[in-house]
Amino acid sequence: MRLVVIPAESCAALIGHPGVFMVSPLLREALLSMTDQQKSRSAQAVDRLRAVVIDELIEAPDQSLHLPEPRDDRLRAATELLRLDPGQSATLAELGRTTGASARTLSRLFHDELGTSFIRWRTILRIHHALAHLTSGRSVTDTAIECGWSNPTSFIDAFTAIVGQTPGRYQATLDPRGM
Known part of the structure; x- marks a missing residue:
């Protein structure tokens, strides 16, 4: 499991609920690179990788695994x-x-x-x-x-x-x- 923090101001184009996405090879490598504990990256490099992740998530098809919560x-x-x-x-x-x-x-x-x-x-x-x-x-x-x-x-x-x-x-x- 990999955890990536995306600032709220960068989330406007992302879906508004939890979702599961098909991960492209580019997205996979960007996520792995961002979360690699062995490599230290400059803040600018992390920002560029985060921009790639956001772009790829926007284009990734949602796999419709969202389970809405009932009110009744x-x-x-x-x-x-x-x-x-x-x-x-x-x-x-x-x-x-x-x-x-x-x-x-x-x-x-x-x-x-x-x-x-x-x-x-x-x-x-x-x-x-x-x-x-x-x-x-x-x-x-x-x-x-x-x-x-x-x-x-x-x-x-x-x-x-x-x-x-x-x-x-x-x-x-x-x-x-x-x-």
């Missing part, structure tokens, strides 16, 4: 149950019984408040958890099972559709020796 108490309770155990296979009806809402009400709230379906929201939540598992070195199969997929193939398909690459390729890009 019933929906917030349902999403919190899912966050606590993203691998669970609870239906809207089961979540509704636990949170005091009908499946129909929860479905409407997902669409009205979060702008997405229950299935899509849960899939993105699971992908968030899968990214963390894969980053920590867990296998694709273990990640699929822990995050709620019935088999690795369906996980790979969902991951690829949302992230834009297979889980294996994603893991390979985490290791500089794998590139």
